[in-house]
Amino acid sequence: MHSELNEEQPQILHIDLNSCFATVEQQARPSLRGRPLGVTNRLTANACVVAASFEAKEQGVKVGMRLSEARDLAPDLIAIETDPPKYHYVYQQLVRIMKSYSPKVSMKSIDEGIIDFHGTRENINKRPLTVIGYEIKKRLRDDVGSWMRCNIGIAPNRFLAKTAASLHKPDGLDVISHTNLRKTLAGLQLTDLTGIAERNEARLNACGIYTPLQFLDASPKILRNRAFKSIIGEDWHQRLRGWEVDDNEWSTKTIGRQFVMDDYQAPDEKVRSRLAHLCESTGLKMRHKGFCARGLAVYIRYKGGDYWSSRKAFKSSFFSNSEIYRRATLLFNQHPRLDYVVELGVTAYLLEPSGTNQVSILEDVNKEVWLTEAVDEINQRFGNYTVTFASSADAKGKIKQKIPFGSTRYFELLIQEA
Amino acid sequence: MENNVHINKAVNVVAFYFKNAGPAYRQAGSRLKCFPKRMEYDGRRVEFTETGLRHPVQKGKSLVHVFDMTDGNADYRLEFDAQNLDWKLVSIADAFRA
Numbered sequence: 001m002h003s004e005l006n007e008e009q010p011q012i013l014h015i016d017l018n019s020c021f022a023t024v025e026q027q028a029r030p031s032l033r034g035r036p037l038g039v040t041n042r043l044t045a046n047a048c049v050v051a052a053s054f055e056a057k058e059q060g061v062k063v064g065m066r067l068s069e070a071r072d073l074a075p076d077l078i079a080i081e082t083d084p085p086k087y088h089y090v091y092q093q094l095v096r097i098m099k100s101y102s103p104k105v106s107m108k109s110i111d112e113g114i115i116d117f118h119g120t121r122e123n124i125n126k127r128p129l130t131v132i133g134y135e136i137k138k139r140l141r142d143d144v145g146s147w148m149r150c151n152i153g154i155a156p157n158r159f160l161a162k163t164a165a166s167l168h169k170p171d172g173l174d175v176i177s178h179t180n181l182r183k184t185l186a187g188l189q190l191t192d193l194t195g196i197a198e199r200n201e202a203r204l205n206a207c208g209i210y211t212p213l214q215f216l217d218a219s220p221k222i223l224r225n226r227a228f229k230s231i232i233g234e235d236w237h238q239r240l241r242g243w244e245v246d247d248n249e250w251s252t253k254t255i256g257r258q259f260v261m262d263d264y265q266a267p268d269e270k271v272r273s274r275l276a277h278l279c280e281s282t283g284l285k286m287r288h289k290g291f292c293a294r295g296l297a298v299y300i301r302y303k304g305g306d307y308w309s310s311r312k313a314f315k316s317s318f319f320s321n322s323e324i325y326r327r328a329t330l331l332f333n334q335h336p337r338l339d340y341v342v343e344l345g346v347t348a349y350l351l352e353p354s355g356t357n358q359v360s361i362l363e364d365v366n367k368e369v370w371l372t373e374a375v376d377e378i379n380q381r382f383g384n385y386t387v388t389f390a391s392s393a394d395a396k397g398k399i400k401q402k403i404p405f406g407s408t409r410y411f412e413l414l415i416q417e418a
Numbered sequence: 419m420e421n422n423v424h425i426n427k428a429v430n431v432v433a434f435y436f437k438n439a440g441p442a443y444r445q446a447g448s449r450l451k452c453f454p455k456r457m458e459y460d461g462r463r464v465e466f467t468e469t470g471l472r473h474p475v476q477k478g479k480s481l482v483h484v485f486d487m488t489d490g491n492a493d494y495r496l497e498f499d500a501q502n503l504d505w506k507l508v509s510i511a512d513a514f515r516a
Binding site: 024027028029030031085086088089090144145381383 | 468479
């Protein structure tokens with residue numbers, strides 16, 4: 001563990017398209033430029049604002065707010081439904097630009113990514129990273145459109161690069177290195193740091209840490225034993241000093257799908273049709289990632305606010321929609337009829353690499369594999385859920401795959417569906 | 419409130435095509451770039467002044483190019499089927515003007 005600051009020349013470049021969806025919509029439609037804009041997954045009063053333009057943010061609109069609340073703050077707010085193919089195009093352009101500088105590119109979400117310049121500076125990227133940063137901004141404007149703006153942060157590790165990228169929104173470029181680290185942190189609040197929200201702030205406050213500078217000066221022992229009570233404390237100690245602790249690739253542990261019911265007084269038949277659709281969606285995701293599963297969980301939230309969930313690890317693995325639905329129904333049938341179901345979720349766990357390319361000695365297993373492959377091929381050609389359960393046909397038009405906040409793992413599936 | 423009218427009709431479009439448009443770093447291997455210039459719809463002629471965004475959309479196995487265009491008064495969404503060379507006016511949005 002390092003106790004000193006990382007004095008290496010910054011080699012990590014973080015790119016963040018702030019207000020990404022709203023900016024892309026303003027790029028696509030010039031009449032929306034300079035106006036308060038809220039992008040939502042559905043155009044209903046209770047829909048959540050997934051992106052707000054800078055003009056809307058100036059009027060107090062925040063991401064995560066309900067559309068009705070946003071309209072109270074900004075009466076002239078224009079609401080627009082998400083359009084995944086547009087964002088996917090911009091995402092692809094961003095990835096293409098980033099990969100032209102270094103092979104070590106990792107996308108953290110739809111609108112932000114990291115270029116690691118380690119090992120490329122001697123022969124390829126000899127120019128200062130700030131020059132490359134400004135060139136990326138220009139290329140984004142040239143390739144996508146003149147309204148596109150991005151924040152760029154350059155630092156010795158991922159955490160500080162992200163912090164640098166958030167210093168001057170919406171079109172900033174900042175560098176944090178060991179020379180200006182203390183000065184930069186002095187101008188921030190604890191909650192300005194990525195990963196420090198109210199609860200972590202309270203943990204730090206309880207140890208007498210109220211500012212990022214006090215956080216930086218805190219000993220690893222206090223952070224580990226008193227503030228976070230785990231190794232996370234030591235990670236923070238390293239992270240704040242510019243040492244890399246976030247260069248991790250996380251494997252997929254669970255795959256699932258949730259849905260808030262379109263009808264809060266839905267009869268059992270309707271709930272089952274939504275369940276069938278969620279099972280199909282989960283199966284599609286699993287096969288897309290080349291997994292089969294042995295465990296399945298179903299959860300329900302009732303209108304009264306109560307939760308119910310059930311999970312089971314099976315002896316045999318499964319991958320087909322019909323098997324997921326059969327097993328999910330076994331679990332679903334156990335749920336107490338307390339109230340109307342308002343939220344439903346299906347999660348597959350105990351994932352293992354799919355063995356469907358191995359021909360089985362059991363003819364029934366082979367038939368199931370072939371049938372699933374044939375249906376997937378048809379759906380790939382004509383769009384997802386072209387061939388679907390009759391029971392879930394009703395849900396097909398209601399449950400739409402929407403833009404996820406974080407991961408881009410299923411972006412291709414989303415586009416196929418859109 | 420937004421006034422978005424869905425049209426979904428075939429239209430005649432005059433488009434310009436440019437090869438190797440843009441700065442040098444984009445020219446290598448670049449394809450023909452298409453820019454709709456004029457559209458005839460409902461007996462009137464619309465002159466486009468700006469391309470908002472052009473993006474491809476996969477429809478099953480076929481690919482169509484979506485153009486978000488403006489004539490300075492309203493926003494138009496056009497689809498170009500590169501296989502059949504057909505243009506379709508998908509929607510017109512206005513009412514944002516004061």
